[in-house]
Amino acid sequence: MSGRRIAVVLFNLGGPDDAASVRPFLFNLFNDPAIIGLPGFARTPLAKLISSRREKSAQANYAMMDAGGGSPLKAETRKQMAALDARLAEALPGDEVKSFIAMRYWHPLTEETAIDVAAFGPDEVVLLPLYPQFSTTTTASSLKAWKSAYAGSGRSRAVCCYPRAAGWVEAQGELIREKLAEAERDHPGRPVRVLFSAHGIPEKLVEKGDPYQEQVESTVSAVAEAAGLQDWAICYQSRVGPMKWLGPSTPEAIQTAADDGVGVVVAPIAFVSEHIETLVELDIEYRHLAENLGVSPYLRAPTVGVAGPFIEALAGAVADSLGRTGSAPYGPGCQARHKACPFQAERGQAEAA
Ligand SMILES: C=CC1=C(C)c2cc3[nH]c(cc4nc(cc5[nH]c(cc1n2)c(C)c5CCC(=O)O)C(CCC(=O)O)=C4C)c(C)c3C=C
Numbered sequence: 001m002s003g004r005r006i007a008v009v010l011f012n013l014g015g016p017d018d019a020a021s022v023r024p025f026l027f028n029l030f031n032d033p034a035i036i037g038l039p040g041f042a043r044t045p046l047a048k049l050i051s052s053r054r055e056k057s058a059q060a061n062y063a064m065m066d067a068g069g070g071s072p073l074k075a076e077t078r079k080q081m082a083a084l085d086a087r088l089a090e091a092l093p094g095d096e097v098k099s100f101i102a103m104r105y106w107h108p109l110t111e112e113t114a115i116d117v118a119a120f121g122p123d124e125v126v127l128l129p130l131y132p133q134f135s136t137t138t139t140a141s142s143l144k145a146w147k148s149a150y151a152g153s154g155r156s157r158a159v160c161c162y163p164r165a166a167g168w169v170e171a172q173g174e175l176i177r178e179k180l181a182e183a184e185r186d187h188p189g190r191p192v193r194v195l196f197s198a199h200g201i202p203e204k205l206v207e208k209g210d211p212y213q214e215q216v217e218s219t220v221s222a223v224a225e226a227a228g229l230q231d232w233a234i235c236y237q238s239r240v241g242p243m244k245w246l247g248p249s250t251p252e253a254i255q256t257a258a259d260d261g262v263g264v265v266v267a268p269i270a271f272v273s274e275h276i277e278t279l280v281e282l283d284i285e286y287r288h289l290a291e292n293l294g295v296s297p298y299l300r301a302p303t304v305g306v307a308g309p310f311i312e313a314l315a316g317a318v319a320d321s322l323g324r325t326g327s328a329p330y331g332p333g334c335q336a337r338h339k340a341c342p343f344q345a346e347r348g349q350a351e352a353a
């Protein structure tokens with residue numbers, strides 16, 4: 001069917017616009033029950049305390065990027081939105097397709113975007129997380145916020161995850177191979193390990209059924225195979241707070257590389273664009289650590305951004321969710337029927353009907 005208005009809502013975490021918005025952004029993040037699983041009367045004061053304690057150091061980190069004291073995430077996401085819109089205009093020529101950005105913790109906030117999407121008056125709404133792997137802390141939190149904010153028209157469909165989508169895996173593989181070629185050119189014969197670095201989450205969430213780690217591992221095995229990698233390891237970055245997070249941490253993996261006498265190519269495997277966790281944590285903090293430990297070379301593969309195969313994967317996920325193609329871009333994540341999958345409910349409804 002064609003001639004319909006289709007809204008595609010791109011979900012991401014969001015980042016502050018400038019130094020002044022760092023603290024309220026952090027407050028929104030720590031006040032999310034998906035991040036701190038306490039009741040509101042305990043969580044909100046704790047979120048106030050953590051955001052105020054973290055403000056200065058976070059501001060200093062945001063100031064290290066060329067983004068006016070804030071995060072480049074919104075600008076990077078806008079580029080992805082423009083590329084996706086162009087691709088969808090070709091892929092769905094009879095329809096009017098328009099993409100929107102809904103950030104979880106800073107503007108454009110989900111509630112603001114819900115109003116814009118309602119004003120567009122869509123027949124179909126495709127909810128598309130910019131998180132290839134599903135987590136209760138990211139995708140589920142965004143989908144929940146959307147569900148309570150959106151009161152407009154249209155049939156909504158959620159893309160759960162796409163940990164092994166062909167274009168996503170291809171884009172990652174190409175970027176890693178380019179960095180390995182650079183390592184070989186500048187350090188001929190030197191052994192180099194690919195460190196797949198994903199944002200960590202607390203181990204407790206995985207024990208409770210969060211499929212994130214499993215899906216990260218699924219992405220990594222697909223990329224390692226596609227890129228023909230010999231020496232690679234998974235590690236987790238960006239730990240926050242006192243709980244035990246997934247490991248090994250990226251600094252531990254860099255230490256192991258030092259012990260083994262190999263250089264590294266660090267590949268962000270759960271982020272699809274550049275922001276503080278890549279530009280500061282990977283490019284400045286961990287580079288410094290690697291240099292101190294004598295790990296050479298230390299190279300970082302860029303995030304996929306607007307790479308053609310990745311935008312193709314997103315467009316495929318949209319088309320597939322609209323039932324326009326027979327392709328299955330999500331990979332085994334969804335087929336695994338994990339507990340928190342939004343398709344579970346849809347499937348339940350379909351099976352009951
Ligand atoms: C796969 C993506 C992400 C997961 C999973 C995730 C979980 C998670 N994050 C925090 C705490 C923070 N995250 C922060 C920034 C941030 N995190 C992600 C992605 C994931 N987070 C993104 C895209 C960003 C935005 C970066 C930007 O440029 O603004 C921050 C703020 C930065 C800082 O102070 O370090 C915090 C804090 C937790 C606690 C968590 C899971 C429980």
Ligand SMILES: [Fe+2]
Nearest residue numbers: 013199238277
């Ligand atoms: Fe985070």
Ligand SMILES: [Fe+2]
Nearest residue numbers: 160333334341
């Ligand atoms: Fe799923």
